[in-house]
Amino acid sequence: MRSIAVRTEYRVAEALDAVSFENFYRAQADRVYRSLAVALADPQLAREAADEGMTRAYARWRKVGALDNPGGWVFRVGLNWATSRWRKLRRERFIPAEAVADAGPSAAGVIAAQVALARLSLAYRTVIVCRVLLDLSTAETAAVLGLPEGTVKSRLARGLAALRAELTEEVHP
Missing domain, CATH: 1.10.10.10 (Winged helix-like DNA-binding domain superfamily/Winged helix DNA-binding domain)
Incomplete structure (x- = not known):
């Protein structure tokens, strides 16, 4: 009986996390994208970087959602991803x-x-x-x-x- 209660509690926590992330995404996704677009001077790369940052935030939402500035975390992750991509492609725009x-x-x-x-x-x-x-x-x-x-x-x-x-x-x- 205890394992059923633990699984149910876990599913409730997952559902709450999903709602919390969805609210965060709606509030921050465009802002993070626009900031990355200006920082990277490449709107297409910025879109990919913002999506990558949001994907990684979702995968770690319990930890990221508890941060003081999860939007800043997503910006930094997206920026790091884009910088790595630039290094791999060795190109400048x-x-x-x-x-x-x-x-x-x-x-x-x-x-x-x-x-x-x-x-x-x-x-x-x-x-x-x-x-x-x-x-x-x-x-x-x-x-x-x-x-x-x-x-x-x-x-x-x-x-x-x-x-x-x-x-x-x-x-x-």
Whole structure:
């Protein structure tokens, strides 16, 4: 009789975990994808990375769901997966400068910002994405990326300075 009660309790816990993960997925999937798309400068790779991160979160949901920031965990897992894939394929992606010239005036500023962000190193882009798009604190960004807080502050300052310089150069050649 005890084994039936244990199995029933386990099934109830699994059902609650599934509902909890489903709520998390609905709330965070698009945000994680958009953040990865900006960080990676490749929407297709970002979609795959976000899906991979979510799949791994689901497989470990009891542990991941208990974290302070499960969305940050999924972002980091997706970022690690994409970085590994890049290393395996040994390729780099750039947004061509012609894309800015071909866009209309209202879209040109957005595309210029995307181009400037894509030209930053992945280290700077990921910190900027975590702080600006994911709205994580310095401590949360450090935890998600596995970096000291000082490194996060330094990369943020340098990355934003490079971004400003690039965008100023685009406006005033």
